[in-house]
Amino acid sequence: MTFFASKWVDRPGHVTELAPTALPEGFVAGAVAAGIKPDGQDVGLLFSEREHTTSAVRFTSNALVAAPVTVARDETDQAALRAVTVNSGNANVSDGDRGLRTARAQQQAAAEALDLEPAQVAVASTGVIARELPRDKAVAGIRHAAESLGPNAQAFSEAILTTDNGPKRACLELALPSGDTVRLAGQAKGGGMISPRFATMLCFVQTDAALAPQTVDLLTGVCVKRSFDRISVDGQLSTNDAVFVLANGASGVQVEPESPDELAVGEAMDALLRQLALEMVADGEGASRVGRVVVRGGVDSVGPVARAVANSPLVKTALAGADPNFGRILQAVGQGLAGRAAFDIDLAVDGLPVVKGGAMVELDYPDDWVKVEASFAADEVEFDLRVPGEGGEAEVFFSDLTHEYVTINADYTT
Amino acid sequence: MTFFASKWVDRPGHVTELAPTALPEGFVAGAVAAGIKPDGQDVGLLFSEREHTTSAVRFTSNALVAAPVTVARDETDQAALRAVTVNSGNANVSDGDRGLRTARAQQQAAAEALDLEPAQVAVASTGVIARELPRDKAVAGIRHAAESLGPNAQAFSEAILTTDNGPKRACLELALPSGDTVRLAGQAKGGGMISPRFATMLCFVQTDAALAPQTVDLLTGVCVKRSFDRISVDGQLSTNDAVFVLANGASGVQVEPESPDELAVGEAMDALLRQLALEMVADGEGASRVGRVVVRGGVDSVGPVARAVANSPLVKTALAGADPNFGRILQAVGQGLAGRAAFDIDLAVDGLPVVKGGAMVELDYPDDWVKVEASFAADEVEFDLRVPGEGGEAEVFFSDLTHEYVTINADYTT
Numbered sequence: 019m020t021f022f023a024s025k026w027v028d029r030p031g032h033v034t035e036l037a038p039t040a041l042p043e044g045f046v047a048g049a050v051a052a053g054i055k056p057d058g059q060d061v062g063l064l065f066s067e068r069e070h071t072t073s074a075v076r077f078t079s080n081a082l083v084a085a086p087v088t089v090a091r092d093e094t095d096q097a098a099l100r101a102v103t104v105n106s107g108n109a110n111v112s113d114g115d116r117g118l119r120t121a122r123a124q125q126q127a128a129a130e131a132l133d134l135e136p137a138q139v140a141v142a143s144t145g146v147i148a149r150e151l152p153r154d155k156a157v158a159g160i161r162h163a164a165e166s167l168g169p170n171a172q173a174f175s176e177a178i179l180t181t182d183n184g185p186k187r188a189c190l191e192l193a194l195p196s197g198d199t200v201r202l203a204g205q206a207k208g209g210g211m212i213s214p215r216f217a218t219m220l221c222f223v224q225t226d227a228a229l230a231p232q233t234v235d236l237l238t239g240v241c242v243k244r245s246f247d248r249i250s251v252d253g254q255l256s257t258n259d260a261v262f263v264l265a266n267g268a269s270g271v272q273v274e275p276e277s278p279d280e281l282a283v284g285e286a287m288d289a290l291l292r293q294l295a296l297e298m299v300a301d302g303e304g305a306s307r308v309g310r311v312v313v314r315g316g317v318d319s320v321g322p323v324a325r326a327v328a329n330s331p332l333v334k335t336a337l338a339g340a341d342p343n344f345g346r347i348l349q350a351v352g353q354g355l356a357g358r359a360a361f362d363i364d365l366a367v368d369g370l371p372v373v374k375g376g377a378m379v380e381l382d383y384p385d386d387w388v389k390v391e392a393s394f395a396a397d398e399v400e401f402d403l404r405v406p407g408e409g410g411e412a413e414v415f416f417s418d419l420t421h422e423y424v425t426i427n428a429d430y431t432t
Numbered sequence: 433m434t435f436f437a438s439k440w441v442d443r444p445g446h447v448t449e450l451a452p453t454a455l456p457e458g459f460v461a462g463a464v465a466a467g468i469k470p471d472g473q474d475v476g477l478l479f480s481e482r483e484h485t486t487s488a489v490r491f492t493s494n495a496l497v498a499a500p501v502t503v504a505r506d507e508t509d510q511a512a513l514r515a516v517t518v519n520s521g522n523a524n525v526s527d528g529d530r531g532l533r534t535a536r537a538q539q540q541a542a543a544e545a546l547d548l549e550p551a552q553v554a555v556a557s558t559g560v561i562a563r564e565l566p567r568d569k570a571v572a573g574i575r576h577a578a579e580s581l582g583p584n585a586q587a588f589s590e591a592i593l594t595t596d597n598g599p600k601r602a603c604l605e606l607a608l609p610s611g612d613t614v615r616l617a618g619q620a621k622g623g624g625m626i627s628p629r630f631a632t633m634l635c636f637v638q639t640d641a642a643l644a645p646q647t648v649d650l651l652t653g654v655c656v657k658r659s660f661d662r663i664s665v666d667g668q669l670s671t672n673d674a675v676f677v678l679a680n681g682a683s684g685v686q687v688e689p690e691s692p693d694e695l696a697v698g699e700a701m702d703a704l705l706r707q708l709a710l711e712m713v714a715d716g717e718g719a720s721r722v723g724r725v726v727v728r729g730g731v732d733s734v735g736p737v738a739r740a741v742a743n744s745p746l747v748k749t750a751l752a753g754a755d756p757n758f759g760r761i762l763q764a765v766g767q768g769l770a771g772r773a774a775f776d777i778d779l780a781v782d783g784l785p786v787v788k789g790g791a792m793v794e795l796d797y798p799d800d801w802v803k804v805e806a807s808f809a810a811d812e813v814e815f816d817l818r819v820p821g822e823g824g825e826a827e828v829f830f831s832d833l834t835h836e837y838v839t840i841n842a843d844y845t846t
Contacts, residue, residue, distance in 0.1 A: 082766025114791030148759030339842030345562030352496025353669040377528030428753030
């Protein structure tokens with residue numbers, strides 16, 4: 019079974035899949051059960067053994083950020099991280115100064131265990147919010163995790179999970195145009211509080227290519243915009259979202275800016291992050307299927323319309339019910355364009371036109387209906403919309419809204 | 433049992449409740465089963481017998497509007513309506529010219545039956561969207577409904593329902609400061625696709641006071657802003673929302689602009705519409721309880737924050753689970769302020785401070801926790817938020833998100 023399971027992501031031709039828990043050269047990871055969650059591993063540590071490691075990070079845009087985000091964003095050298103420590107079970111949000119001191123204690127503990135400066139260590143947390151994160155457990159967990167480091171990401175990728183149904187991870191080998199070979203790996207989590215913009219998600223990416231700091235930052239920015247920035251489970255922007263990309267050069271392969279090799283690394287990272295993002299949506303809390311909405315039209319219209327469709331609970335429940343209720347898509351489009359006069363839109367479902375000029379197409383019975391119903395019942399369904407105007411295009415991947423979402427979220431802290 | 437059942441709406445002192453299906457003098461209504469719905473009454477007609485009737489209307493701001501909204505908005509004299517015809521079971525949306533011709537045929541049939549000009553008749557529809565509304569059934573229904581007209585709104589208020597659990601209606605007698613007495617009645621429907629701004633809702637209001645057209649319009653505007661404009665079931669802005677207010681003067685009481693009598697009519701209409709709006713939220717699809725969020729702070733902040741909290745599926749599911757998960761409220765506040773730096777907020781639940789300066793308050797155990805848990809388990813719970821800035825205040829009433837919402841909406845058309 020390929021990692022690239024979505025119909026919307028192709029494995030690039032120069033990419034080979036390794037064991038999904040493998041790591042690039044010079045990276046080690048580990049995890050332990052520290053007692054923050056009722057059971058299971060909940061503290062993880064990721065470490066680049068190479069001194070000359072470059073890095074890039076991206077964080078949530080929520081005005082309320084978790085203490086670890088504050089520390090990772092404001093109290094590290096974002097371009098030269100060597101390690102990240104992460105805990106699940108508690109997101110360390112809204113605990114004031116005490117929460118900040120706990121995040122700094124985590125950073126300090128990891129730095130001491132790995133013989134680094136604190137500014138070389140980022141911190142990430144995920145789990146219940148507005149509860150005190152037990153500092154002693156978190157710090158003790160980091161010390162133990164440091165003793166468990168090894169050249170694979172199995173425990174690490176599992177310790178970061180919360181309501182996820184399973185780990186999201188891959189390790190790829192890239193045959194570069196220059197003839198060199200490098201590795202690229204990623205481990206992610208995210209199932210709820212997944213937002214229009216990136217998500218209640220954490221993602222850790224490693225490569226043993228040598229990349230200039232500007233190159234890591236550029237690739238990270240472009241790839242995050244096309245992946246975690248384009249997914250929605252419940253439209254909720256998290257307080258803890260973070261992406262960390264580390265490049266340590268352990269392969270001995272230097273990838274130069276604007277070279278064919280850089281393009282090949284970028285293509286692979288794009289496919290990796292898009293597939294990880296799609297796994298978050300498919301594993302969205304209670305999700306049973308994934309929709310992709312692609313909107314073409316006016317530059318100012320396409321974004322709001324794509325978000326309005328992807329976040330509509332009426333569209334999401336129709337998808338859950340495998341119910342080809344186009345009207346709800348049109349209603350959401352109209353809401354995305356609220357206050358504007360024009361309503362001349364086209365809609366196609368998996369390529370079959372069902373609305374033209376704002377009015378329903380008379381579908382052939384029964385053939386077209388069979389097709390449409392099959393689309394709504396499939397694991398992945400695509401909605402192509404054209405709205406007035408030219409020059410803009412936006413996509414969002416979204417999950418459906420099921421009973422299971424309500425079950426998970428109506429009883430999460432208790 | 434009083435109509436004013438919500439803790440957030442008081443019966444004004446000058447208001448007496450009559451039978452909820454009563455109508456003011458000079459109004460008649462009727463309804464029939466025309467076969468648009470599988471069973472039950474689905475075509476209603478409301479008529480003012482007085483020639484000098486004034487009126488005001490408000491419609492959805494969705495860019496996609498139903499054909500009846502187009503006709504009622506663009507092809508009537510909005511300030512001098514004498515009648516409204518309404519059908520449930522089919523919203524007549526996205527059917528192009530055919531849908532428009534059907535809405536006009538409804539208007540024409542009502543005008544003929546009541547000996548009016550078409551411009552004196554408004555049309556409203558609610559139900560499934562993006563399906564053809566059977567014109568013959570709708571028109572025949574109007575003719576039969578005209579034969580059933582009588583001085584009460586029982587059948588009319590029931591024919592407008594869709595997923596509502598019951599009718600929403602009241603008739604009030606107002607003792608005015610001048611010593612005169614007038615009546616004010618309202619019939620409403622709405623349970624889903626209830627939006628930030630008013631709602632998938634229809635509301636018909638009648639008074640036998642004589643009001644200048646500007647007075648009807650002013651009172652309607654103010655009262656709609658404080659009621660249907662402040663509720664959210666699922667954050668979805670409907671294609672068919674409409675409010676119709678008719679004043680026919682049959683009481684012989686002229687209410688002058690800026691008089692104490694006008695204020696008294698306005699107070700009563702405000703209470704009527706707020707209670708009807710709250711009934712929509714309480715009867716929101718699958719709703720088990722109602723929250724009110726009140727936000728005070730910067731003028732530009734309070735509205736987005738109130739909407740973000742009211743529309744958050746995480747807040748709504750916490751409420752469904754009677755789970756005092758403050759963190760989700762903070763997360764939603766932060767999302768409402770996304771991109772801004774400040775995060776210094778206070779939160780009180782039913783008056784008990786639980787967050788100060790963005791950090792959790794250490795609650796007394798067990799007394800405070802008992803109070804908070806009781807608040808989250810009550811029928812109505814209030815969240816008071818203070819965000820940075822001064823001079824702004826916004827409220828939104830919202831329902832929780834339950835399994836029943838998913839059940840209703842995952843299988844609505846099929």
